[in-house]
Amino acid sequence: MTTKFLSSFAFILLLSIGLKAQNISVAPSRFYYKVNPGGVKSQNLKVTNNSKSKESFVITFGDFSAPGSLGKSVLMKAGESPNSLVKYISASPSYFELEPGKSQDVQVTLEMPNLPESNKVKWGTLMLKLDRSRANTSNLGSNDVGMGILETFQFVVHIFQTPPNITFKQAEIVSLKQVTADRPGDKAISILTKNTGDAILDCAAYIEIVNLGTGKKERMKPAAFTVLPGGSREMIFTLPSIIEKGKYNLTGVVDFGSKDEVQAAELELEIN
Numbered sequence: 001m002t003t004k005f006l007s008s009f010a011f012i013l014l015l016s017i018g019l020k021a022q023n024i025s026v027a028p029s030r031f032y033y034k035v036n037p038g039g040v041k042s043q044n045l046k047v048t049n050n051s052k053s054k055e056s057f058v059i060t061f062g063d064f065s066a067p068g069s070l071g072k073s074v075l076m077k078a079g080e081s082p083n084s085l086v087k088y089i090s091a092s093p094s095y096f097e098l099e100p101g102k103s104q105d106v107q108v109t110l111e112m113p114n115l116p117e118s119n120k121v122k123w124g125t126l127m128l129k130l131d132r133s134r135a136n137t138s139n140l141g142s143n144d145v146g147m148g149i150l151e152t153f154q155f156v157v158h159i160f161q162t163p164p165n166i167t168f169k170q171a172e173i174v175s176l177k178q179v180t181a182d183r184p185g186d187k188a189i190s191i192l193t194k195n196t197g198d199a200i201l202d203c204a205a206y207i208e209i210v211n212l213g214t215g216k217k218e219r220m221k222p223a224a225f226t227v228l229p230g231g232s233r234e235m236i237f238t239l240p241s242i243i244e245k246g247k248y249n250l251t252g253v254v255d256f257g258s259k260d261e262v263q264a265a266e267l268e269l270e271i272n
Contacts, residue, residue: 023051026128026155031108033161038114045091045106045157047128049098055130057098059091059106062125064158069192069234071225073158075125083228085122085161088112110161121200121229122161129154160200160226170197171227171256176265179236187239187271191252193263195227201256202226205235208251211244222255245271 025048035041049055063081064073078086092107108126112118130153174192181188195201206222220237227233247270254263 031159037118040111042109048103059094061086069232085124126157168198173265176252192234194232204255210249212247
């Protein structure tokens with residue numbers, strides 16, 4: 001009985017935090033900088049409190065990695081990554097309070113030193129944290145306060161810095177293959193892309209389908225993704241359920257931001 005109570009209580013608490021997160025909006029979700037060594041650039045982060053209570057916010061910075069090919073970010077301690085930009089970035093204000101319905105513009109400034117290390121791509125995270133321990137607790141129950149239960153959560157904004165001298169963009173399609181679909185009966189195709197260049201790549205992948213019997217062509221909706229230098233990303237496409245039986249030629253295409261080329265690979269598939 002105790003276990004069930006604790007599980008239910010945890011669910012209610014998480015639900016409460018989730019609803020609170022929906023009442024706070026943050027834009028944009030990513031920052032892109034192109035700052036020369038010795039240069040400075042600022043961009044604005046807009047935070048809006050759509051809740052019915054006054055809230056307090058604090059901003060910190062950290063690092064992240066993107067291991068594997070699923071596009072999942074793993075948060076790291078500040079300065080832990082060899083590509084960290086924590087030392088060079090700041091926010092003003094870094095702590096503020098917002099009344100219901102109000103917004104705050106936060107200036108996020110990247111200042112790169114005039115040193116050789118500034119000629120490399122860097123990335124990190126801005127973390128906007130709402131901490132109820134520093135905010136108005138009048139809308140919390142006495143039991144919540146007595147038990148030390150104070151809701152906290154954070155928004156994570158990814159930050160990417162690419163020096164203007166970094167211009168070599170290159171990607172390769174490592175594999176194009178059929179994989180197991182999430183739903184029985186569906187057909188799924190995987191495109192695995194690797195960033196083999198020096199720059200952070202913003203890519204768009206799509207699949208062109210050609211019925212070899214009828215010549216009918218169809219292009220699937222592109223999927224956007226980001227790949228760090230040396231990293232890989234797998235994108236899964238589920239073929240249309242209305243696709244007819246027959247033999248098909250599938251062309252996987254990855255546009256990685258080059259003015260001169262895209263990457264492509266072909267696969268033959270028979271639908272029975």
